[in-house]
Amino acid sequence: MTTHRLTRRKLLTTAAGAAVLGFPLPLRAQPKTFKVGAIHPVTGPLAEPGQACRLGAQMAAEAINAAGGIKSKGGIKLELLVGDTQTKPENGRVEAERVVQQGAQMLLGSFDSGSTNAMVSVAQQRRVPFLVDIAAADPITANVAKAVREGQQKVQYVYRNFPTGSSFGRKAVQYFTEIFREAGVSPKRVVPITRPASAQLLLPEIRKQKVEILGVVSPGSPGLYEAGQIAALKEDLEYVMASVPWPNFKNPKTKTLAEEYQKRSGGKTFDTNSGYSYDAMFVIADILERAARLDDPDTIVDAMRKTNYTAGLMQYGGPILFNEIGDNPNAIPTMIQILGQKPVAVWPKEAALQKFVFPRPKA
Amino acid sequence: MDPTLVLQGVLSGLLFGGVYSLMAVGLTLIFGVMRVVNFAHGDMMVWGMYLALLLSTRAGLDPYLAFVACAAALFALGLAVQRGLVDRIVDAPHEMQILLMLGVALVLENLALVAFGPEPARVRSALSTATVWLGPVFVDVARLVTFAVAVVLTLALYLFLFRTDVGRTVRAAADNTYGALVIGTDVRRVYAVAFGVGAACVGAAGALVSPILPFQPATGLSLSVASFNIVIIGGMGSLLGAFIGGLLVSVAESLGAVFLKPSLKELFSFSLLIVILLFRPAGLFGKRL
Amino acid sequence: MGPWLWLAALAVLLALPAVLSGYVVTIFILIFFYGFLGQAWNIVGGYTGQLSVGHAAFVGIGGYTAAMLSIEAGLTPWIGMFIGGALAAVLGAIIAYLGFRFGLRGFYFVLLTVAFAEVCRILASNIDAIGGALGLYITFTGNPRQFQFQDQRAYYYVALALMMAATGVVAVIERRRFGIYLTAIREDEAACEALGVNTFKYKMLAMLVSSFLTGIGGTFYAYYLFSLQPSTVFGIPLSVEIIIRPIVGGAGTLLGPILGSFILTPLGELSRSYFGQGGMYGVHLIAYGVLLIAVVLFLPHGAYPYLTRLFGGRPRA
Numbered sequence: 001m002t003t004h005r006l007t008r009r010k011l012l013t014t015a016a017g018a019a020v021l022g023f024p025l026p027l028r029a030q031p032k033t034f035k036v037g038a039i040h041p042v043t044g045p046l047a048e049p050g051q052a053c054r055l056g057a058q059m060a061a062e063a064i065n066a067a068g069g070i071k072s073k074g075g076i077k078l079e080l081l082v083g084d085t086q087t088k089p090e091n092g093r094v095e096a097e098r099v100v101q102q103g104a105q106m107l108l109g110s111f112d113s114g115s116t117n118a119m120v121s122v123a124q125q126r127r128v129p130f131l132v133d134i135a136a137a138d139p140i141t142a143n144v145a146k147a148v149r150e151g152q153q154k155v156q157y158v159y160r161n162f163p164t165g166s167s168f169g170r171k172a173v174q175y176f177t178e179i180f181r182e183a184g185v186s187p188k189r190v191v192p193i194t195r196p197a198s199a200q201l202l203l204p205e206i207r208k209q210k211v212e213i214l215g216v217v218s219p220g221s222p223g224l225y226e227a228g229q230i231a232a233l234k235e236d237l238e239y240v241m242a243s244v245p246w247p248n249f250k251n252p253k254t255k256t257l258a259e260e261y262q263k264r265s266g267g268k269t270f271d272t273n274s275g276y277s278y279d280a281m282f283v284i285a286d287i288l289e290r291a292a293r294l295d296d297p298d299t300i301v302d303a304m305r306k307t308n309y310t311a312g313l314m315q316y317g318g319p320i321l322f323n324e325i326g327d328n329p330n331a332i333p334t335m336i337q338i339l340g341q342k343p344v345a346v347w348p349k350e351a352a353l354q355k356f357v358f359p360r361p362k363a
Numbered sequence: 364m365d366p367t368l369v370l371q372g373v374l375s376g377l378l379f380g381g382v383y384s385l386m387a388v389g390l391t392l393i394f395g396v397m398r399v400v401n402f403a404h405g406d407m408m409v410w411g412m413y414l415a416l417l418l419s420t421r422a423g424l425d426p427y428l429a430f431v432a433c434a435a436a437l438f439a440l441g442l443a444v445q446r447g448l449v450d451r452i453v454d455a456p457h458e459m460q461i462l463l464m465l466g467v468a469l470v471l472e473n474l475a476l477v478a479f480g481p482e483p484a485r486v487r488s489a490l491s492t493a494t495v496w497l498g499p500v501f502v503d504v505a506r507l508v509t510f511a512v513a514v515v516l517t518l519a520l521y522l523f524l525f526r527t528d529v530g531r532t533v534r535a536a537a538d539n540t541y542g543a544l545v546i547g548t549d550v551r552r553v554y555a556v557a558f559g560v561g562a563a564c565v566g567a568a569g570a571l572v573s574p575i576l577p578f579q580p581a582t583g584l585s586l587s588v589a590s591f592n593i594v595i596i597g598g599m600g601s602l603l604g605a606f607i608g609g610l611l612v613s614v615a616e617s618l619g620a621v622f623l624k625p626s627l628k629e630l631f632s633f634s635l636l637i638v639i640l641l642f643r644p645a646g647l648f649g650k651r652l
Numbered sequence: 653m654g655p656w657l658w659l660a661a662l663a664v665l666l667a668l669p670a671v672l673s674g675y676v677v678t679i680f681i682l683i684f685f686y687g688f689l690g691q692a693w694n695i696v697g698g699y700t701g702q703l704s705v706g707h708a709a710f711v712g713i714g715g716y717t718a719a720m721l722s723i724e725a726g727l728t729p730w731i732g733m734f735i736g737g738a739l740a741a742v743l744g745a746i747i748a749y750l751g752f753r754f755g756l757r758g759f760y761f762v763l764l765t766v767a768f769a770e771v772c773r774i775l776a777s778n779i780d781a782i783g784g785a786l787g788l789y790i791t792f793t794g795n796p797r798q799f800q801f802q803d804q805r806a807y808y809y810v811a812l813a814l815m816m817a818a819t820g821v822v823a824v825i826e827r828r829r830f831g832i833y834l835t836a837i838r839e840d841e842a843a844c845e846a847l848g849v850n851t852f853k854y855k856m857l858a859m860l861v862s863s864f865l866t867g868i869g870g871t872f873y874a875y876y877l878f879s880l881q882p883s884t885v886f887g888i889p890l891s892v893e894i895i896i897r898p899i900v901g902g903a904g905t906l907l908g909p910i911l912g913s914f915i916l917t918p919l920g921e922l923s924r925s926y927f928g929q930g931g932m933y934g935v936h937l938i939a940y941g942v943l944l945i946a947v948v949l950f951l952p953h954g955a956y957p958y959l960t961r962l963f964g965g966r967p968r969a
Contacts, residue, residue, distance in 0.1 A: 042933045043473065043476060043481075043933050043934050043936075043937055044581060045579075045581040047476060047481030047579075047580070047581070047933060047934075048480075048481035048482050048483075048579075050481075051480075051481060051933060084924060084933070084936075086924075086937070088884065088889070089877040089879060089881075089884055090682065090876075090877055091924075092877075093678065093876070093877060094675075094678050094679065094682065094921065097674050097675040097677075097678040097804075098675045098678075098921075098925060100674065100675070101673050101674055101675035101676075113786065113787075113789070113879065113881075114787065114877070114879045114881045114884055117789055117790075117877070117878045117879040118877040118878055118879065120792055120878065121792045121876075121877075121878050124792050124794070125792075125794070125802055125803070125804060126674065126804075137786055137787075137789060137879075139789035139791070140789065143789060143790070143791035143792065144791075144792065146791055147791050147792060147793045150793075152793035152794065152795055153792070153793065153794065165786070234487075266480075394759075400759050400762075448945060448948075448949070451949060452948055452949070452952060455948070455952045456903070456952075456953070457701075457703055457758060457759070458697065458698075458703055458895070458899045458903050459899065459948050459952055459953075461703065461705070461762070461895075461899075462895075462896060462899045462900070462944055462947070462948050463944070463945060463948040463949075465892060465896065465941075465944060466941045466942070466943075466944030466945035466948065467941070467945065468941070469937055469938070469940060469941030469944065470938050470941035470942060470945070472934075472937070473934035473935070473937040473938045473941065474934075474938060476933060476934035476937075477932055477933070477934045477935060477938070481933075580934075584888060584889075588766065588770070588888065591763050591766070592763075592767075595760065595763050599759070599760075624778070626774070626777065626778060626785075627774060627778060629770065629774055630771060630774045630775070633767045633770050633771050633774070634771065636763065636767045637750075637764065637767050637768070637771070640750075640751075640754070640756060640760060640763065640764050640767070641750055641754050642754075644754055644755070644756055644760055
């Protein structure tokens with residue numbers, strides 16, 4: 001015991017010392033970079049989409065820097081400070097505080113609505129403009145807009161370039177109706193599958209039990225179309241349709257980037273998650289180009305409000321701009337279908353790369 | 364309610380239950396012998412699944428053959444965890460044992476994340492698309508084979524515990540550690556065997572279920588919780604109880620999905636658990652191993 | 653340690669926000685908050701030895717109650733938190749009554765608590781009136797009447813006050829006959845009963861106090877993180893977070909939960925900020941898991957009993 005005691009004590013003091021000294025101290029503002037805190041769930045249950053978001057944001061930052069950074073501000077480069085929420089709301093808050101501490105002047109994140117809303121409070125408390133790249137719950141922006149309207153907050157620092165939960169449902173219904181009309185069928189029942197987990201159980205059952213169905217459609221919850229799901233479900237996913245935010249592959253830039261993304265990610269598809277995080281970084285770069293100055297968050301917010309960005313790689317219903325709630329009404333989903341084991345945009349017509357297959361061929 | 368649908372629910376649940384049984388048999392063996400609750404049980408199972416995936420993609424081995432290798436690998440893992448960690452805290456307070464196994468679970472889950480990435484995976488088997496119709500209901504061949512192998516493995520374990528000398532010592536040690544010590548049993552060796560065999564069970568279960576159930580590193584927790592449920596319902600430390608409990612819980616969940624919303628199906632098994640705990644805390648077959 | 657040392661420690665904690673950065677203040681808030689939840693758990697899990705791994709359910713009930721009362725009825729969470737605590741205590745009473753009346757001990761009690769928390773999670777996910785699986789979102793106003801603060805440091809003091817209050821409650825319990833009975837129940841329940849102690853009554857009381865305090869914590873959770881989702885506030889991972897700190901610090905000791913939180917919370921942050929940057933996602937959680945294992949192997953009774961022994965204090969009761 002005595003021999004062990006010293007080492008243990010030593011171990012403890014070292015640990016305590018690290019706890020006191022070891023926190024990343026604020027790196028005093030180096031004027032050469034503009035720091036953006038990019039926080040996503042890269043471990044835990046949502047690790048897959050979270051990792052895609054992080055990679056998308058990183059690739060965008062590299063592309064922006066390679067093209068000369070923020071030109072109107074002397075070519076200042078973007079620097080990402082990445083954070084992991086582990087899909088726990090408290091870590092959304094902690095990580096936001098950490099990156100702000102390290103000098104982040106804007107926030108980006110964070111996929112799951114709980115962590116995102118925790119980050120909202122940091123943005124509003126510490127006056128850090130926050131662009132939500134992915135998170136669907138309506139109240140994330142609406143609540144802040146309400147607090148500002150009622151005079152409880154002065155400025156809205158939170159904006160979102162992603163379809164809201166309620167717009168998802170509306171658009172999905174619109175697309176279904178249009179597709180049914182175009183196909184000349186009127187299904188008796190529409191049974192939506194909302195969670196990837198249910199899909200993973202249901203789809204093989206549908207095939208095995210030889211259920212006669214016109215088709216399988218998902219109203220657009222995350223996950224179904226992700227590369228891993230296709231790899232797992234294979235032919236069960238063929239002809240499945242989902243109304244999801246989707247890259248605009250008619251744009252040659254999107255195609256080039258998708259190829260690069262595939263290489264960098266070890267064979268994954270450039271999709272909703274990587275795509276919206278990628279676009280968000282470019283929107284941030286556009287805002288910074290137009291902002292009067294970079295050291296005042298309120299001037300960044302002013303530029304944010306005046307955003308009218310048309311070079312997004314995702315499928316939009318118009319330019320990226322922010323309405324009075326702080327949402328982009330032109331962030332819309334696209335109906336995609338798994339055809340030949342690949343997700344392909346099939347609706348609305350102007351976004352379609354192929355004609356949809358509906359009703360699905362009989363097995 | 365369509366009676367065919369109910370019948371189908373019962374059958375599917377029953378066949379899937381074989382895996383639940385095997386998983387719970389492993390847990391109950393570990394608990395019965397050591398009185399240690401394996402909070403890393405589900406994560407060990409996930410490793411069984413990933414090993415089956417590796418063997419399938421790298422060596423082209425069908426999971427219905429690869430389960431033997433997975434069981435062997437998990438036996439080694441169980442042995443290592445027991446010898447290296449659990450062995451040192453058999454006499455520690457309960458909360459410390461829980462903490463230790465939670466730590467092991469965290470390590471196992473995230474090792475899988477580092478090694479295999481977060482994507483949901485499923486192992487392909489030649490059998491996984493075959494079905495056979497029995498009158499109005501269909502039988503999934505993959506589930507049928509999974510069920511059959513799981514039953515055979517449980518039987519083999521039973522024979523091992525009741526017909527071999529090592530097995531008999533394991534049972535003796537489970538009944539009375541002190542007595543076993545008195546008659547000169549190497550209790551540490553027995554513990555190691557029990558933990559290894561328990562882990563092997565769950566490793567085999569993982570491999571067998573890998574073509575049916577998609578998985579990712581974070582799947583372990585729900586599997587652990589499901590194992591706990593079954594073991595309590597069947598009777599802690601009872602092999603037969605774990606076996607029957609596995610089938611029961613699986614059928615209950617399957618019917619829960621038929622009668623209630625699918626999102627409420629777990630409510631069934633948890634409510635069943637609470638009722639059992641309250642009225643028959645020893646479980647349905649609550650006698651000792 | 654003498655009272656002067658305590659006062660000095662308290663003075664340091666009170667003065668700290670003046671010099672600390674926002675990030676470190678956030679970590680202290682989590683240290684205090686989990687110290688508070690751990691202390692609340694300690695009453696029933698540590699002193700009484702009834703291991704509940706379902707304490708998240710009380711956080712959830714407390715948080716949802718205060719948030720719903722504020723959103724629907726405009727009631728300030730300062731009052732709502734006590735109503736939330738009371739409802740959590742009702743659930744605690746139900747679980748404890750069933751568990752203790754039917755004599756569930758050890759691992760059986762663990763599973764009963766897990767099962768109840770899971771039932772709460774599944775039910776909450778299916779009740780649309782409280783937001784269903786998506787959960788409740790709270791508007792950030794920074795208005796102190798709504799338990800919200802524009803300045804991060806205010807949360808620091810609220811969390812510190814919660815932790816001190818819970819520690820005060822535990823200190824009082826520890827010195828009374830009640831506390832002695834609780835420890836006796838943990839050590840040898842049968843002997844207690846033989847001596848005529850109404851163990852059922854004392855275990856019930858321990859659970860009531862513990863679940864009430866934990867329920868109050870739910871309000872802090874809701875108004876610090878601004879949303880409640882069934883999977884996070886009722887989930888097993890939160891229950892695990894609640895128990896690991898007091899166990900690491902030393903379950904059944906007055907300072908164990910606080911010490912455990914001071915050890916684990918910063919180490920979790922450190923490992924995430926150092927290992928979480930590179931491409932190897934998950935390494936920081938492996939490090940955290942190894943740390944938990946190391947604590948069990950090297951400090952099998954927790955950190956606080958070890959420290960007191962190290963400094964020649966009294967051994968563990």
